[in-house]
Amino acid sequence: MFEKEYDVIVVGGGHAGAEAAAAAANMGSSTLLVTMNLQNIGQMSCNPAMGGIAKGQIVREIDALGGYSGIITDKSAIQFKMLNKSKGPAMWSPRAQNDRMRFAEEWRLALEDTPNVDFYQEMVSGLLVKGNRIVGVRTSLGVDIKSKAVVLTNGTFLNGLIHIGEKQFGGGRAGERAATGITEQLVDFGFDSGRMKTGTPPRVDGRSLDYSKMILQPGDENPEKFSYLKTPILTEQRDCHMTHTSALVHDLLREGFDRSPMFNGRIKSIGPRYCPSIEDKINRFADKDSHQIFVEPEGWNTVEVYVNGFSTSLPEDVQYTALKSVKGFENVKFFRPGYAIEYDYFPPTQLKHTLETKLIDNLYFAGQINGTTGYEEAASQGLMAGINAHLKINEKESFILKRDEAYIGVLIDDLITKGTEEPYRMFTSRAEYRTLLRQDNADLRLTPRSFEIGLATKERIERMEKKQKESDSFINFFRKTSFTPEEINPILESVSSATVRQSDKLFKVFSRPKVTMEHMLQLDAVSDFVKENEFNSEVLEQAEIQVKYSGYIEKEKNNADKLHRLENVKIPDGFDYSKLKSLSYEAKEKLEAIRPVTISQASRISGVSPADVSVLLVFLGR
Template sequence: MEENSGFPQIPENACYLAESYDVVVVGAGHAGCEAALASARLGAKTAVFALNLDSVANMPCNPSIGGTAKGHLVREIDALGGEMGKAADKTFLQSRMLNRGKGPAVYSLRVQSDRRAYQQVMKHTLELTENLDLKQAEVTSLFIENNQVLGVVTHTGAFYPAKCVVIASGTYLKGKIIIGDTAYAGGPDGTRAAEGLSASLLACGVQLMRFKTGTPARVNRSTVDFSKMERQDGDETITPFSFETENPGENKESCYLTYTNAETHKIIMDNLHRSPLYSGKIEGVGPRYCPSIEDKVVRFHDKERHQLFIEPMGENTEEMYVQGMSSSLPEDVQIKMLRSIKGLENVKMMRTAYAIEYDCIDPTQLDLTLEFKEIRGLFGAGQFNGSSGYEEAAAQGLIAGINAARKTQGKPPVALDRSTSYIGTLIDDLVTKGTHEPYRMMTSRSEYRLLLRQDNADARLTPLGHEIGLISDRRYALFCKKQERIEGEIKRLEKIVLPPSDAVLSFLKEHGSTPISTGAKFCDLLKRPELDYRGLISLIGEEQGLTGQEAEEVEILIKYEGYIARQQKQVEQFKKLEERRLPEGIDYEKIDGLRIEARQKLVKMRPSSIGQAGRISGVSPADISVLLVYLEQNRL
């Protein structure tokens, strides 16, 4: 058989030898797009395969990017040189910063996107990227020899040799659509499922799981009575996702809030026996933090109502999502439910809500680099890894793409830890702790959330993005100047003392703040919760020309200085344990004092550090002490 540039013979299930690549990405959803772009931009010859090119960067579950904790991920993706934030800025219909009434650690940007415009922008970006080929085909099998991935085979019998493969299959892998008693093979939004790859993965020894997610119905805007709903407008001042976006544009659409009621709940309970979720027809595990409406009504039976958000799908369509009402109930029940809701009494449903089951992997099979431990050159990203959400997927895709490209180039991998980013927390949670349900990012998952704010994502990650090669020299220079302005302003303010003048005392009284009798440091006054940077600066009349985002960061760094210093000390302790490496070939079976469960978990997980070992379920602090003693005794 013919050979190709050092690659092995064509596998038996292939018909012909196609073009060879450094990196092949399977799937072109949010994970696949970021993986492919990162790989190609780093100089690796890359191909990305989609079942249908019209589904590239699709948003089947909701037409939004960002939200609580998810907004942090998008800003971190952008800070590293990813694409999601830029595409969201170009195509948003409405932008809001959530949680403004809370502390800055949980501020989270969320936009309603024009779903089709987002897809078009992302697809065109892929098409224009050097080193990147976008292809429509189903990858049905992997070619692996001696625990090394060597390429992929498509449904047409083409063998594409590849040094690395990233699987980002989303919810397509053996996808099954379920609506009441109706069930059929399929992917999101009427697309077909990917049927072949699961068997190939199983044959390679990959452990699969079965998860489920759901989508809400889509309704016709002209049949919605918005006068009965609460209107929700976007922010007057738009905060962009991308640190490079200078003119983010304006809000174009409003969203609307309505609620379920007693009648809605009665319809659901009366038809619960017809729900595949409760009849046993659905086998996959669904997301705890994004349950279907029938699950909400059953689990939270004491709640009189549940919020529903009516959100536009795009600027040039009349379709609207009924967000918060995903369901797998029969179609006739869905119509009754919808028409029981205020403002939807005469609604016409355009797309039925549905549940979708799909195959994914146990993510503990992966390293922190998202490469499989037992199969060299094979990476996983997104919902394939057991996560849920566009943003979680894109974050993993970016890291997988970076590491796949670097592996082909003989460069060391990139692994983010929990103290650097939400991306690091997300990946560490998945590969260290595993997940028994679709994993969703939340601010509460991070121990260091005051340090990992969305406003300082560039300060945390842009130097790394530049070092990797995804941040241009020009962008990095602008970033450095921004940091200089912020640091310079803080140093300037530390020297300023405000006197108890009439203007200062009047200002303090106006803002309900305790008066001063002697001179007070500017920074001490700024730490008062009722006072802000812009107000205090007006007293000294010395504006430094900071942008709104720069001024906000100055205020946060001063106001929360003590709390930030405390978390930085916690990070230092964390780093010590992370830097205490565990040798790759360590034999845990021979370490006296380890409990049996700990031995089993450590053998399976093969943690890279003492810190990671301590986060494995079933490994106790006593086991960690035993490991530390063992390392000292053996001078490892």
């Protein structure tokens, strides 16, 4: 069946695996996607939504690079919201509710429509390694499939163990078996492994809920979208709802704590700090009488509902009794109870910035196997692993995004440099250059770089160049066009901003906090220029942000330039840290384990002090 050698084999068909396969194939690699169930490619295992704080920026970056997640999200969206709109543009984060079934279907169809992708449904139980290089995989039926590179995206399936109260059984997801064999083999090769856990809430029958007792959560009045390509914009949306737990609900849940795997010691691994289970919330925040519950429809036509905020591994009878006491859930019918799942992961400090393992050449890890949580984090790692696997086997320079270039760069650098002992989730606060890394400019930042390596299409680069040219033209217009006090003062008075006595450039007055593009368009000169050039809303938004935040953007660029000087100071391969007597013992230990490539990366390692960095700089002649 598999006489030919593939360029790239991707193991796992979740968000990471799907993006990895698409990227490698679109760059020209013959690619095989091996997954345990072809019906579950691109499955939303947890909540039916994409994006959110910082995660929305990642989806836009994936799209700007030529990945599929943004396109799939737009095609299957049922609601769209731009979060944090009341704050500055660095915080604006797109989020979409999705039709779970259509999302998976769109992923499957997109991959089937991608030349160079083959599919095979079976469990991979082992890796074929020659010397210190991967040469393929072995399936549970004993089929050997050869390849030049392998990307592992096993999600929660490696020795997965599902917990519901005192019951536990093997599985990688509800109704699906766990994957075995790979962890043990990798440990034999010298890899460190660990255990993590994640949880999911019950799914319920929407027909049994009373929405009149809940708070309506509609989508945006003028919904946007994720992809920079011409994907559909929502013309109608499905509402979500919000309700709350109560002191009674908390008391009912506490009655089951002695049977909870979290509290009776059955679960020993750590779960995601920022997505705690309901029992964890009422235990950690004992002073709170209620917590928010978001009631999210799973699609356009299905009655299945996702109970966001009620993730739990308590016994099913405790879940049911407690949820019945939530307002609007009095007559609730369960589709399935919530559960927790424990799985194997490999601390990501064992990887290079390309996501290739340090121990085995041409073997890449992406997604939850690296200790992350979230569809978006997984998809971005899959994309980068697929890109780098293709480049490596074609002896081309690796593709690494810096911390000031993309949230994806921050994510991977955090994982490789700092590691993680709990499921890692991206936030805007993790990025020191978030004014540069906005959701509106991901295409301007990343599409040219992706086009250079042969992933972003000609259509993408042309659309990006048009947007860049028009935005620059509009900003230049504000710099050179003057206003008169008679024109501008009525606008300034309307927003309680100080009036002016003499003419000046539009750029200066537009920079004021309360003056918006809407106000500027009241001026004939501005309005005529926009009509004449047929600028779209993206160009107007880009111009407004660039004008208003030019000072902050410039400051961050200067800070990034300083950091790049340290990025250029390379640490020789195989450098012996033990001979530097002035380095602290902890620094020697961490530097030896992580083997940073540059001084900048070394400076970000937990336990490496500024004094240690100075010692390294002196030794390297800087």
